[in-house]
Amino acid sequence: MKHPAFRYALLAGIMFASPALAADEGGLPQMDTSTYPSQLFWLFVCFAVLYVVMSKVSLPRVGETLERRRSQKDGDLAQAADLNDSAERVKAEYERSLARAQETAAASASAAERDMSNNIAAEQSKFADSARKRLATAEQNIVKAKMDALNSLADISADIAADIVQKIADVQISKPDAKKAVLAAMQED
Numbered sequence: 001m002k003h004p005a006f007r008y009a010l011l012a013g014i015m016f017a018s019p020a021l022a023a024d025e026g027g028l029p030q031m032d033t034s035t036y037p038s039q040l041f042w043l044f045v046c047f048a049v050l051y052v053v054m055s056k057v058s059l060p061r062v063g064e065t066l067e068r069r070r071s072q073k074d075g076d077l078a079q080a081a082d083l084n085d086s087a088e089r090v091k092a093e094y095e096r097s098l099a100r101a102q103e104t105a106a107a108s109a110s111a112a113e114r115d116m117s118n119n120i121a122a123e124q125s126k127f128a129d130s131a132r133k134r135l136a137t138a139e140q141n142i143v144k145a146k147m148d149a150l151n152s153l154a155d156i157s158a159d160i161a162a163d164i165v166q167k168i169a170d171v172q173i174s175k176p177d178a179k180k181a182v183l184a185a186m187q188e189d
Contacts, residue, residue: 150186157182 029035158179165173 154179154182154186157186 030039155175158175158181161182162173162175162178165171165178
């Protein structure tokens with residue numbers, strides 16, 4: 001097969017030579033009716049060659065290109081659909097995992113809240129028991145201190161009463177007797 005540049009040069013030579021030949025004869029050769037049969041012959045030959053070249057070479061290549069593009073497009077669309085489905089599955093799995101994590105977190109928070117509530121209640125109960133015990137102990141200590149103070153007051157009062165009676169009446173009273181008299185007086189009030 002000859003180089004395409006050679007073909008183009010041949011066609012250009014024919015195109016440029018035709019006006020020069022027509023100028024020699026004195027008119028347009030395509031309008032000369034005596035050349036119609038040869039013009040029609042070459043018209044049919046050119047169309048036939050052009051038809052054969054187009055139908056056997058150019059159009060199959062164009063068809064192959066279109067088919068390749070169509071198959072590539074279909075493949076790309078199928079791949080995109082597969083990736084979309086995969087992304088949807090991943091998204092659904094992510095949402096399920098997120099929901100499970102939220103449920104677990106809610107359950108953990110609820111359990112922690114219950115545990116804290118129970119611990120607080122237990123601590124409050126311990127504190128209340130401890131406070132009651134300390135209060136009872138404090139009340140016992142107060143009662144004991146009151147009794148000790150009263151006994152001490154009774155002893156002091158008995159000593160003072162015995163001293164007063166001795167100084168005023170010049171009578172000697174024993175401390176136990178004076179204490180009995182003071183306790184009797186204290187119980188009357």
